[in-house]
């Protein structure tokens with residue numbers, strides 16, 4: 001009936017594609033096949049075919065549909081494939097349903113990632129016809145891409161990059177040690193970390209010094225490509241998978257006490273349990289550092305509890321503004337590992353609760369509480 005009201009008022013369903021998508025996924029009426037098809041039909045005749053095809057593709061997957069419903073083949077539109085590299089196309093074909101595992105994407109997420117590759121490649125070849133470029137040049141290009149208002153990228157740039165560099169410089173590194181980054185995205189911080197590890201006069205090029213984990217295969221491939229363009233692929237290994245599945249293999253891959261620094265930049269509610277894995281498997285080296293981003297927004301209260309109250313850790317937290325978001329304050333937590341010294345006292349139940357009701361929602365509740 002809401003749809004009918006929109007139609008009655010002459011509202012184009014294409015302009016409401018996000019709402020239509022939510023209703024298609026959540027509504028009771030979708031059990032009624034005919035009703036369902038009526039809306040498919042209406043979605044096909046809108047002025048914004050691209051957005052609506054996207055909705056239909058998601059909704060109609062694996063379903064028998066009448067021939068008049070025209071849904072473009074596959075979850076990947078031409079822009080995505082053409083903008084990326086053959087390796088990406090291979091992944092796309094192999095995992096046709098991957099899109100549903102990808103991070104929640106804004107409407108233009110994939111176009112933006114295609115554009116970032118174009119931007120970097122174009123300027124790189126204009127400035128210096130040889131590939132690879134230098135790592136600092138790639139970072140500069142990514143910064144300048146992100147600084148365009150419509151191109152914001154969720155990477156640890158600006159003040160966050162400074163904390164990253166500072167953290168890496170806090171300890172004396174052994175030749176067998178690695179930095180583990182959880183959440184690669186397009187490899188921005190991995191490239192920066194690789195630059196730091198390559199500062200030695202004759203860096204060992206036979207083994208990776210930065211091991212970075214990304215759940216989204218497309219983003220992981222983009223990261224590999226940019227790492228390659230930056231000329232640091234010898235120093236960076238991009239692993240594809242969930243952090244929780246990959247971390248247990250670290251000791252097997254690099255040896256016990258081989259992790260000198262961990263950079264957690266993915267899903268705050270998982271930080272504490274994934275850190276447990278690193279501690280329990282003996283992966284953390286002497287005086288290892290843990291840097292965790294976005295611990296206040298969206299929030300990682302259980303990680304903060306652990307770092308603050310476990311005798312194995314010392315904690316410092318930095319309040320700063322998000323990269324290119326001058327109105328959004330966020331925190332980074334920096335932990336220093338003192339070696340296995342026993343568990344933290346259990347976190348109060350309310351902290352577990354807080355972990356699920358991440359800080360933004362929690363703040364909304366607070367604001368609504370009468371003074």
Ligand SMILES: C[S@@+](CC[C@H](N)C(=O)[O-])C[C@H]1O[C@@H](n2cnc3c(N)ncnc32)[C@H](O)[C@@H]1O
Pocket residue numbers: 103154155156157181182183184185186187188189190213214215216219241242243244265266267
């Ligand atoms: C904020 S971005 C990382 C930015 C990157 N650290 C940088 O500064 O350049 C977070 C990334 O974590 C990935 N991610 C989210 N949950 C994950 C998980 N459970 N395992 C692995 N990667 C994950 C997302 O796909 C996204 O690309």
